[in-house]
Amino acid sequence: MSHIHIDIEHVSFGYETNQNVLNDITFTAHENESIGIIGANGMGKSTLLKLLVGLELPTKGSIYVEEIPVIREMLPKVREKIGYVFQDSESQLFMNTVKEDIAFAPRNYGLPEEEVQAHVQRAMERTHIQHLKDKSIYKLSGGEKKQVAIATILAMTPDIILMDEPTVGLDPQNRRNLIKILNEFNHLKLIASHDLDMVYDTCNRVILIADGQIAADGIPQKILTDKELLECNHLELPLRFQA
Amino acid sequence: MSKLSGAYYEIHHMEQLANEDQWVNRIHPLVKLVITVLYIMTVVSVHKYNLARILILGVYPIAMFILGEISFADSIRRVRLILPLVCIVGIFNPFFDRQVIAHIGNIAITTGMISMVTLILKGVYTVFATYILVATTTIEKICYAMRLVHIPGILVTQILLTYRYISVLLKEANTIMQAYLLRAPHQKGVQMKVWGSLVGQLLLRSIDRADNVYASMTLRGYHGEFCYARQKKCSGKDYAYLLLWVAVFGILRYII
Ligand SMILES: Nc1ncnc2c1ncn2[C@@H]1O[C@H](COP(=O)(O)OP(=O)(O)OP(=O)(O)O)[C@@H](O)[C@H]1O
Ligand SMILES: [Mg+2]
Numbered sequence: 041m042s043h044i045h046i047d048i049e050h051v052s053f054g055y056e057t058n059q060n061v062l063n064d065i066t067f068t069a070h071e072n073e074s075i076g077i078i079g080a081n082g083m084g085k086s087t088l089l090k091l092l093v094g095l096e097l098p099t100k101g102s103i104y105v106e107e108i109p110v111i112r113e114m115l116p117k118v119r120e121k122i123g124y125v126f127q128d129s130e131s132q133l134f135m136n137t138v139k140e141d142i143a144f145a146p147r148n149y150g151l152p153e154e155e156v157q158a159h160v161q162r163a164m165e166r167t168h169i170q171h172l173k174d175k176s177i178y179k180l181s182g183g184e185k186k187q188v189a190i191a192t193i194l195a196m197t198p199d200i201i202l203m204d205e206p207t208v209g210l211d212p213q214n215r216r217n218l219i220k221i222l223n224e225f226n227h228l229k230l231i232a233s234h235d236l237d238m239v240y241d242t243c244n245r246v247i248l249i250a251d252g253q254i255a256a257d258g259i260p261q262k263i264l265t266d267k268e269l270l271e272c273n274h275l276e277l278p279l280r281f282q283a
Numbered sequence: 284m285s286k287l288s289g290a291y292y293e294i295h296h297m298e299q300l301a302n303e304d305q306w307v308n309r310i311h312p313l314v315k316l317v318i319t320v321l322y323i324m325t326v327v328s329v330h331k332y333n334l335a336r337i338l339i340l341g342v343y344p345i346a347m348f349i350l351g352e353i354s355f356a357d358s359i360r361r362v363r364l365i366l367p368l369v370c371i372v373g374i375f376n377p378f379f380d381r382q383v384i385a386h387i388g389n390i391a392i393t394t395g396m397i398s399m400v401t402l403i404l405k406g407v408y409t410v411f412a413t414y415i416l417v418a419t420t421t422i423e424k425i426c427y428a429m430r431l432v433h434i435p436g437i438l439v440t441q442i443l444l445t446y447r448y449i450s451v452l453l454k455e456a457n458t459i460m461q462a463y464l465l466r467a468p469h470q471k472g473v474q475m476k477v478w479g480s481l482v483g484q485l486l487l488r489s490i491d492r493a494d495n496v497y498a499s500m501t502l503r504g505y506h507g508e509f510c511y512a513r514q515k516k517c518s519g520k521d522y523a524y525l526l527l528w529v530a531v532f533g534i535l536r537y538i539i
Contacts, residue, residue: 134496
């Protein structure tokens with residue numbers, strides 16, 4: 041079995057006020073896979089990603105990241121392997137300046153300062169945000185915050201990337217650049233998004249979530265072209281297949 | 284600009300000041316912290332009737348404002364709320380301590396008046412010394428310096444996060460107020476009956492934000508000890524700067 045993978049076994053989850061967000065979900069994500077998680081609003085895409093990094097813990101079932109169980113005691117180990125971009129990137133950033141925020145993770149992993157700076161530099165180059173280096177994070181635009189949030193996790197050099205709506209707020213050029221970054225990252229990534237064109241461009245597997253369960257799981261060429269399936273889940277064909 | 288966004292702006296303006304690349308900003312944070320503490324101790328230790336000495340000690344803030352190119356007007360505006368408090372401290376002295384020691388024209392000068400002025404000056408100097416530190420050093424660097432002198436990590440992290448939380452709270456408050464005012468364009472201020480829910484919302488939202496920030500920190504490897512950017516070691520210049528001020532304080536306090 042390959043080294044990088046996530047196993048999700050019969051996982052159920054509900055928030056206190058909202059029992060049953062996810063119901064008996066089972067799947068395995070393998071190395072080199074790029075999985076698009078799609079589904080209507082409120083179907084539990086973000087919740088699924090949160091479960092994978094242990095921000096929420098399943099009420100039933102279990103999750104393993106590279107054989108490590110996602111339980112409270114193991115969270116630091118699990119989180120070292122995963123980079124997670126929040127849906128709301130505003131609340132993901134907390135340091136004073138952009139470069140300090142990007143340096144946060146490498147510093148925590150105890151890298152020497154020159155290496156920290158090298159990581160920061162590379163992450164900024166890849167996301168094209170060198171010009172924001174010394175800016176206060178409170179003075180960034182919505183899309184800039186997203187780019188910085190993406191840079192902060194690239195600087196961690198994770199095995200696995202989870203992204204929640206990464207293209208929201210990006211202009212077309214930065215969106216294209218993000219697609220390029222995603223395509224260059226070929227360990228394992230899970231991307232929750234409504235941007236089905238981006239999913240089509242970056243993913244080699246699509247999981248459709250509906251009513252707490254996996255409604256479809258397969259290659260994008262099959263699921264993202266299935267008009268009927270998408271429409272009964274409040275989704276539409278990617279733009280390229282419309283017309 | 285509303286009061287809230289004004290306050291919010293101020294905080295970030297201060298951070299920007301602290302982030303500038305001036306010579307004072309470049310001095311090692313530990314040196315600045317030590318100088319500030321020493322200065323405050325020196326000022327506080329002066330005897331309450333020793334007005335002359337207190338006046339001379341004003342040389343530190345004055346020198347720093349001039350040499351560090353810190354705007355004095357701005358600083359007055361920022362500490363305007365604290366200064367009156369500092370002044371109130373000494374205000375009763377003239378009433379209790381009425382021994383006359385001199386006359387200027389017809390006005391009798393009492394020891395109480397002297398001690399009032401000394402006390403007020405002590406307060407004012409302390410506030411300005413702290414302001415100078417904050418205006419030239421980012422909060423991260425101050426916290427780093429505190430860790431270097433082994434102030435417990437948990438305490439320092441508290442300070443750092445409390446400081447961050449102020450921004451979060453202000454920003455959330457500002458967003459809520461703007462959303463409210465945009466949908467109630469003909470009102471002045473906020474209606475009594477929605478205050479409760481606004482304040483409740485503010486609390487919930489800022490707790491939520493703080494939760495998210497904490498999650499984001501742990502996701503990026505935070506285990507309870509904040510890793511500050513390692514500053515370069517104290518250089519010869521830093522030591523020289525420290526010695527200079529220690530000497531000045533020593534001379535002003537004990538010799539002149
Ligand atoms: N903190 C919370 N407490 C209670 N219920 C929540 C919480 N967060 C989300 N929910 C609920 O859980 C369900 C799934 O939410 P989730 O955020 O995972 O949806 P999503 O698929 O990411 O939606 P979107 O496409 O809008 O981002 C929703 O019904 C939502 O109302
Ligand atoms: Mg979501």
